[in-house]
Amino acid sequence: MIFLGSQVGASGTELTGALACAAAALRLSREEQPPARVWWVAGVVMGVTALSRPMAPLWIVLAAALGVGRLSPRTAWHRLRGGGRPAAAAVAIVMLGLAGSVLWTQALSLRTPVLWGRLGHGLVIATETAAESARQTIGVFGWQSVPLPTALYGLWTLLAGGLFLAAFVVGRWRDRALLAGGLLVVVVLYELLAAAVFIQNGFGMQGRYILPALVMLPLLSVEVLADRLPARLSARAAVAAAGVIAVSGAGQFAAWLTNSHRYAVGPDGPLWFFLRHPAWSPPGGWAPWTALACVPMIAAFAAARAAHRDAVAATAPAVGPGSSPDPDSFQRDYISLRTWHMRPTRR
Incomplete structure (x- = not known):
């Protein structure tokens, strides 16, 4: 997705829009009634995504199906009716985007x-x-x-x-x-x-x-x-999540390095292409761009370390008067698996 988003073309917009549509649909499917701004953002995201490529309406339908599947059709209908004017406006924006996509495709005979x-x-x-x-x-x-x-x-x-x-x-x-x-x-x-x-x-x-x-x-x-996720597994999951975050950051950097290596010295050239004399270099040379590519990886490592620290803190026994260390007493709220609008875990 990152590579396609860097190219001049519609694939990056289509992919980013599809991911945003799924995120919006899943946010709307949570138990609490979403505020008005969520409806507006969801409507704009889906309406714009519909205009990205001829197949984009299909991804909007799939994203909406995820949201309805998480709730049930009846509950989804009540959620939509309960959203009031913001929900109606969001639906109208999506319908306009879908209509624009279909009309544009038909006008250009892109069948x-x-x-x-x-x-x-x-x-x-x-x-x-x-x-x-x-x-x-x-x-x-x-x-x-x-x-x-x-x-x-x-x-x-x-x-x-x-x-x-x-x-x-x-x-x-x-x-x-x-x-x-x-x-x-x-x-x-x-x-x-x-x-x-x-x-x-x-x-x-x-x-x-x-x-x-x-x-x-x-x-x-x-x-x-x-x-x-059961509360008793939350701390272990946070440790695993720290590993996933760290590995993902390193994997993204390795992918960037692989692509850059191909254009700098060819597939059989030296690995440390930016330290020698590459056949091709971007403006300013490879050093500043390599340093810039390291920033997301470092940020990922910092996020992984924070997740691991939170997991260790959640499993540590309480210290103080009247405290009773119980390894099963911690709650999932101690580990921020979600940054806001958290729902209680159903057993």
């Missing part, structure tokens, strides 16, 4: 023909290329010519899969059905988009085409964990 007779052949090819498309959803840069180190693909799969499985274990039956259904939707959408649209028309299926739906799953997983 891709589907050759139904070749659908079966396309499904076979889509299945054969699924592994490469999965790698691209993690990161293959350039013109699909700059892969990451193999270890990073395994590590990213482990992190995302671990979040998904943890949420599936602690979630309610509704959460599990939503997680499983979301994963199934991603797989089916990949097959259909690849077989019926991209492969048939000569574009070739790429991971970025399905990534807007895929990025919603980790966000849903974290929402379920923040809501359903």
